[in-house]
Amino acid sequence: MFLISALSAQRARVGHTLAKSSRNVLCSPSLIRLFQGIEFGDSGAMLAYGGPQGRPFITFAQDTQLTIVTEDNQVKVSTIVRDKTGAVIAELRKNEWKINPNNSWDRNYTADALEVKDPSGEIVLQVKALRDRIQLQAKMFDSSGRGFAFGKLHGPDGWGGGIEFTGAAHPELQMKFEPMFAYPSDSHLGELAHSPPRS
16 A cells, blocks of 8 residues: 655646655554655655565556565565566566666665666666665656656655656656666676775
8 A cells, every 4th residue: 555645736747746755654654564664765755655575566557566675684676677668678686687688777786775777877766775664766667668757856845755657748757866876886886876986
């Protein structure tokens, strides 16, 4: 079950649903099992997640799922990655690539975070586990090429959380995510973007 506090239609941007930034969970604590909630990036806006460990956090159009689990004290993410045409181009299973043609996509991670970068250099998935919540930002496409984004969004009252869908009046996802990690991962595995280089 996901609950979101949406702003009124005149305050929300076209193609977006905004959740106002608040450090309070928007749902009864009795529904929370693994974490107190899912935070839109580091915005402070939260969704309460009441599902069991190992079940998909997001099922998008019944053919694209995002699963986040903790295993051996490490956050592990599984998802199918599709391009804007809906073609499957990569699969991530517990942080490891199962298909990644031409190694054109990259991912970097630590025990508590994972990030995926597409061939254009855009960040399309960020997951970070904190003590009481998961911070998540994601851009996903279903098999028909319809886009979905979930993340930190700046609205009229400052930063909050947003959910964005593509459609006839909104053909492109507009959300952009700042990278957490340094790339390429084969020479910077686990290195944060703003940390001093390893010697």
